[in-house]
Amino acid sequence: EVQLVESGGGLVQPGGSLRLSCAASGFSFSDYWMMWVRQAPGKGLEWLANIKYDGSDKYYGDSVKGRFTVSRDNTKNSLFLEMDRLRDDDTAVYYCARTNSHALFFWGQGTLVTVSS
């Protein structure tokens, strides 16, 4: 069974940093592109970043480019999102997802990040 479990969310002050993790199991992690998506309270979904199966290619949405960094450790079946210079509008539930054919086939349960002073 495919499982994706995010962790690392919490309360952080504006300008601060946070590192999210996504632990994958039930599939061959190193075979798949992975993605981060977020959803602000009461709002829609927003694509943030995705990373190639071997980590060699990474792409970012305009709202996080230069502030967020996606990475992965295939030896530990883990995906990461390093978030710097956090702003109030980064408050959201952050999801990791496994992609195939440019669609998000499996999602984690999400982790809440709250940016507030």
Place this chain on the structure above:
Amino acid sequence: QSALTQPASVSGSPGQSITISCTGTNSDVGAYYLVSWYQQHPDKAPKLMIFGVSDRPSGVSSRFSGSKSGNTASLTISGLQAEDEADYYCCSFAGTSYVFGTGTKVTVL
């Protein structure tokens, strides 16, 4: 990267069919057959319902179907059921990025 445009809400009675539109541009929806649709119930993670414009993942009911014409993709739910009441989002590949739709709340009357 402007969000794809969806109607804010669509409603229908049980057994009826409804269609949700998703309008983009010739840089995203119109350029690729790579539109996907997601269902999200309150406080739950989204679930993939359609990929590649019209393909259904294993386990998704055949009541859900997708199509595309030009820059507009559509999701049709036939034989509407109470459990279909949820938010629905489209998503399109756009070259090196992805863009989601604004979301549609489906209400079963």
